[in-house]
Amino acid sequence: MIDGWKEFILADPGFYVGWFGLALGMLFGYVVYQTNYCAMGSISDIVNFEDYRRFRSWLLGAAVALLGAWGVQYLDAVDLSQSLYLTTNFNWLANVVGGLLFGIGMVFSGGCVSKNLVRAGAGDLRSLLVLVVIGVFAYMTIGGIFGLLRVNIFGPFVIDLTDYGMDSQSLGSLLSAVAGTSLPQTSLVATALLALAVLYYCLKDKDFRTSPIHLVAGMVIGICVIAGWFLTGLANDEFSDVAVAVGSLTFVRPTGDTLDYLMRYTALGAPTFGIVTLLGTAMGGFVAAITTGRFHLIGFADVEDAKRNMFGAALMGIGGVLGLGCTVGQALTGFSTLAMGSIITFAFIVIGGFIGIHLLNRILMNEA
């Protein structure tokens, strides 16, 4: 059955990845808007009034994505080892610093990249500018003015995992190398145990269990990540005319890619999965806002508001490149591959979020 689907997609991978990716992004954006799903907001809820439901919703999405990614790989629809998350170059310091910067930045910009995409679709012109700044700073960090600095600072800390007998940076590969057990079985056990632990943490809470909106948000977003793996896995073929990278939802680099694409459209081919899902997410926010009568054009409240948002956007652009992703790209998509770098970035985005909320609160308390 998988072979049939692969044949179908490979008949015109640019077309199918483009349109299915757009639809997937729209579903994601629509659900984010309608359920108020927000990684930064989930940390704010914990700090400000000890409500863990949105945080559990985020974790539920991660657990669903983890189980689903294993499932689509088991079905041979995708080879996760082809993804950028499982490289043998383990840049742990960049994961730590990138996660922290991103986590702080998303607080100052009122949400992470996906939240700003949805908000921009709903008419928030601040978010539109935040996205432009994220894209520019991401590209500046990849190969622009910060590129050499990034390589010089973080390059020396890269660990080549092949020196330790590992063929990827997956948790399964690490445990397999340490315990001397077979990789497939160890990966399965690690996936099952981690997913069960996260699911137990989520579902043990009655408030979360009895809140359909949080349950639906986590599950649908996790399924969106699985669908991304499935689609790009089917479309990835070394003999195809259109090169489709194996991946799923992620938003930092695609923000820069989208700006580049919009500016150099005639020189480029079909849009990538990252670009179409990013545009779809904003469109999903637009549809949700229009259908609920909440579409309004909004600008910055004042200069302080503009400064906060630009500062946060710059941090997210830099941090997202260093940490190789965002609250979706690393915390859901990367996490679903069991990549150690993704797990580290995820943890430090959360820590950065807590620091950011406290910093913002302190600034507020010092105001007259």
Add this chain to the structure above:
Amino acid sequence: MTAHLVDAKGLNCPLPILKAKKALKDVPSGEILEILSTDPGSVADFAAFCRQTGNDLVESSSEGEVYRFLIKNNG
């Protein structure tokens, strides 16, 4: 018109919540705090805030792009 007002129009999450939380400290028990916001997410945010803190969300309404919340301080 209430005596205690937080104007969070034009501000994104988490600022409306942070400002309301700060203002509630100066609102005597039993009195009402009025919050104005333009962030659509604040509707769910203030519902959750009141649910968790034990304060009453007396009113949650909207007029155009402005959301209005009346919170009775039960602290």
